Amino acid sequence: MHNFINFHVLITHSPSCLNRDDMNMQKSATFGGARRVRISSQSLKRAIRCSDEYRRRLGERSVRTRDLARLAERFAAALDGRYPAGRVQQAIAWMAGKDGLAEDAEASAVAPWAVAEVARMCEAIAAGEAEGLEVKKLQKQIEKDAAAFRDAAAQTLDIALSGRMSTSDLLTSVDGALAVAHVITTHAVDSDIDWFTAVDDLVSEAGETGAGHLNTQEFSSGTFYRYASLNLAQLQENLGGATRGRALEIAGHLAYLFATVVPQAKQQTFAAHNLADAVLVSFADLPVSLANAFEAPVSAERSGGFRQPSQGRLFDYWRQVHRGYGLAESPAAFVLDGTQPPEGIAAQPDLAALIAWIGRDGRD
Structure with a gap:
């Protein structure tokens, strides 16, 4: 085959x-x-990823961001109260290689995040705390469970297709399966140049002439x-x-x-x-x-x-x-x-x- x-x-x-x-x-x-x-290729891939047809055929896409504080808010709402907001923040912080999230917390680069992966991290943290594991030992245990997190990330297909590079031990890197030229x-x-204007209705009604705005746009x-x-x-x-x-x-x-x-x-x-x-x-x-x-x-x-x-x-x-x-x-x-x-x-x-x-x- x-x-x-x-x-x-x-x-x-x-x-x-x-x-x-x-x-x-x-x-x-x-x-x-x-x-x-x-x-x-970035433009085409984003157009595809954000299209209604993508959502209908392949499901919800990842959230691509470096704004970790807003990501925590988005995912806490998406998880509909299954985990406390503080737990979601903790999960995202650990996955980003941080101890915690400040109000303006940012990652070093834009990366795709899957809500199912964050939910899996919340579960792992809760289970580890129930066992009384120390933070470092718990994080080491989570690192060894990479397969479970890969499976969770796989629920968001654009990560499986386009891949993800990560420098954090708790956010799995994924080799992309799809190459796009x-x-x-x-x-x-x-190319041609479109010289366009916008008429100001109120100025025109007052008997004055001239455009309210003019500009050019390349096209072909x-x-x-x-x-x-x-x-x-x-x-x-x-x-x-x-x-x-x-x-x-x-x-x-x-x-x-x-x-x-x-x-x-x-x-x-x-x-x-x-x-x-x-x-x-x-x-x-x-x-x-x-x-x-x-x-x-x-x-x-x-x-x-x-x-x-x-x-x-x-x-x-x-x-x-x-x-x-x-x-x-x-x-x-x-x-x-x-x-x-x-x-x-x-x-x-x-x-x-x-x-x-x-x-x-x-x-x-």
């Missing part, structure tokens, strides 16, 4: 500015000597390539020894999310709510990106756009890599316009069929 699932998604966005830098400009990258518009356009992009459109790779064995381990079937179920949900979720930046202005044009999924023995299909920027064919030639490039490059390296893999694809993928890739009539194929472990 193959251990990796590679997700390759082509999605065309109408004029938009989905991810900006500190200068309020579109994020970009140079690839193949040409400027591409970029959506950072920065999203780039398959072609070179010259294009066909984007999204890539991610899921390590199934790592996901199973992160989920406390979950079955492969459970990991495949999660993979199917990820395919849906990668095909449908769009970052929300400036969406009230541009409404670039676009869905994927093509989704190629491959079970393989190693992670393989197909980004090099677009190292030479795609050109619009006779002003026919970038969508279809990008699809052709993606499948052509898959064929080259597949044959050139003799890869043992099981691929399938859904293409919105009905284009048939090359021989060796199982064509799926719609996204639901592709997700069902993933659930069958890549079997027809």
Whole structure:
């Protein structure tokens, strides 16, 4: 059985500015000597993690913060009085490597926290105190019970997927099972500038002219390539020894999310709510990106756009890599316009069929 699932998604966005830098400009990258518009992996992962579809399919997400005092308040409320507020504060303090929490207590870095993991810590502290264990001995005992805390953290799937680095002995580190690339356009992009104004109604009604506000915003459109790779064995381990079937179920949900979720930046202005044009999924023995299909920027064919030639490039490059390296893999694809993928890739009539194929472990 193959251990990796590679997700390759082509999605065309109408004029938009989905991810900006500190200068309020579109994020970009140079690839193949040409400027591409970029959506950072962090932006895409957060959009997915915060989406309604994520919550519906994969449950509640972690809380990512360095503000430990506010985290204690949030989790005390979430646990609905199961543990005293002081106990929740103590649990979070220990997990953060602190003796206690001041009103403005902060961790050294933003980290994902799972409410179930904090609840497990509260239980461990209460049990240790009931036995009369000293603090240091109790903490040592808790450190040895890492598996129980990993299982508790696994109830919050985004930690199992994205991982967590921790320098505290009581907050378990998790190796991420999902790798997500920065999203780039398959072609070179010259951005446009929107010069916009806001009319002040009261000033206008008074007979005065001129805008109440004016500014500029960079934007563009294009066909984007999204890539991610899921390590199934790592996901199973992160989920406390979950079955492969459970990991495949999660993979199917990820395919849906990668095909449908769009970052929300400036969406009230541009409404670039676009869905994927093509989704190629491959079970393989190693992670393989197909980004090099677009190292030479795609050109619009006779002003026919970038969508279809990008699809052709993606499948052509898959064929080259597949044959050139003799890869043992099981691929399938859904293409919105009905284009048939090359021989060796199982064509799926719609996204639901592709997700069902993933659930069958890549079997027809």
